[in-house]
Amino acid sequence: MELRYDTHGLIAAVVQHARSGEVLMLGYMNETALQQTLASGLVTFWSRSRAALWRKGETSGNLLRLVEIRPDCDGDALLVLAEPPGPTCHTGSPSCFFRTLDDTAAERTPAITVVTRLIAQIATRAAERPDDSYTVRLLSGGVDRIGKKIGEEAAEVIIAAKNSSATELTWEVADLLYHTLVLLQDQGLPAEAIWRELARRYKA
Numbered sequence: 712m713e714l715r716y717d718t719h720g721l722i723a724a725v726v727q728h729a730r731s732g733e734v735l736m737l738g739y740m741n742e743t744a745l746q747q748t749l750a751s752g753l754v755t756f757w758s759r760s761r762a763a764l765w766r767k768g769e770t771s772g773n774l775l776r777l778v779e780i781r782p783d784c785d786g787d788a789l790l791v792l793a794e795p796p797g798p799t800c801h802t803g804s805p806s807c808f809f810r811t812l813d814d815t816a817a818e819r820t821p822a823i824t825v826v827t828r829l830i831a832q833i834a835t836r837a838a839e840r841p842d843d844s845y846t847v848r849l850l851s852g853g854v855d856r857i858g859k860k861i862g863e864e865a866a867e868v869i870i871a872a873k874n875s876s877a878t879e880l881t882w883e884v885a886d887l888l889y890h891t892l893v894l895l896q897d898q899g900l901p902a903e904a905i906w907r908e909l910a911r912r913y914k915a
Contacts (some may be wrong), residue, residue: 730903
């Protein structure tokens with residue numbers, strides 16, 4: 712598809728978390744920045760203030776790893792799907808869009824992004840194995856220990872529903888989801904496989 716750069720040779724690039732869908736930042740690319748992004752697999756922009764190429768995260772270490780680039784319908788903007796290893800914003804916020812127009816803190820959207828962050832944290836615990844981690848203790852116990860907890864939490868979800876307690880049900884479903892994600896980590900099954908299966912079943 713032919714891209715439509717503006718009169719300065721730039722095209723707007725919206726960066727979105729490839730797994731959670733959270734919008735992370737807006738940058739601009741010229742043709743060279745786009746080609747470097749594709750060649751290196753690391754998202755690179757054209758800095759309008761410095762008039763130079765700028766690889767996002769080259770100073771902080773929070774590089775954006777490219778997953779896919781999609782042009783919009785008329786080719787004058789790009790959607791960049793990327794995997795961020797840490798905060799995207801220079802302020803330390805995961806996203807640059809963390810305030811409302813009246814300068815109050817905005818809730819992260821979509822709220823489901825917490826699941827992606829939890830999955831990443833579980834993977835980090837599995838790799839680093841800190842001694843004081845509950846997640847590590849579960850993983851060390853394998854399927855038997857994790858499965859036992861899932862059984863317990865599933866029963867507690869049912870009890871909470873029978874008690875008609877929204878607070879209790881919220882707590883117990885969160886516990887069940889967490890332990891299920893730990894099981895997926897133990898089995899080496901990415902959560903995306905579950906999301907794809909749900910999408911296959913419930914096409915809308």
